[in-house]
Amino acid sequence: MASSYSFDIVSQVDMQEVDNAVNQALKEISQRYDFKGSKTSIELLKDEIKIHSEDEYKLKTTIEILKAKFVKRGISPKALDIGKIDTASLGTVRVTAKIVNGISKEKAKEIQSEIKASKIKVQTQVMEDQLRITGKSKDDLQEVIGLVKQKDFNIAVQFVNFR
The missing domain is CATH 3.30.70.860 (Alpha-Beta Plaits)
Known part of the structure; x- marks a missing residue:
């Protein structure tokens, strides 16, 4: 035959797991000593994640924390297409990461x-x-x-x- x-x-990409990873990353950032008093935020939109921080070091650290949370939730970090780092108002920096689906x-x-x-x-x-x-x-x-x-x-x- x-x-x-x-x-x-x-x-x-399971968007519920992405949401969980973003929430876990936000929780870790709020508890970390080097982020105390920092204006760092992670915002999950429909198919992208906006990360905003006060300097480039904290922004890159936030991205690494987010990738680590992705791995823990069973999502490949390759599912994030991280864009170019832009300067925002008042000396802050931001980046948009698209979720590859x-x-x-x-x-x-x-x-x-x-x-x-x-x-x-x-x-x-x-x-x-x-x-x-x-x-x-x-x-x-x-x-x-x-x-x-x-x-x-x-x-x-x-x-x-x-x-």
Whole structure:
């Protein structure tokens, strides 16, 4: 019987976990001695996080705290696309970090070309913000999973719908 197997490569972020990570980071910042009296804030919007602080050192420390909380909540820090640090009013600094949800067309093509270059006998198909991998052997699919995990595409990837 010539059955085929498939799975999807996705980049999904659980927004409830992001909210929890932001709240934990805010709690840690409020309790830390080096942030006493500081005007540091983290604001979660729909698909981005705005971080505001009084100097660049505290801003970078806040970003590191937030990344640590992401890891503790099971979210990859690669899910954050941190923008350029801007100066704000009264000598403060701010940065906007976008939450990457879904695989962009460019990243999907990059992953697709890497899989094709490996000569593993599978078919790849870009479906909106995910990538479907189909093959006749489960071993080939496992090989593709290993290949994608080994390469760094600068996005958080998950493997779902393994059939």
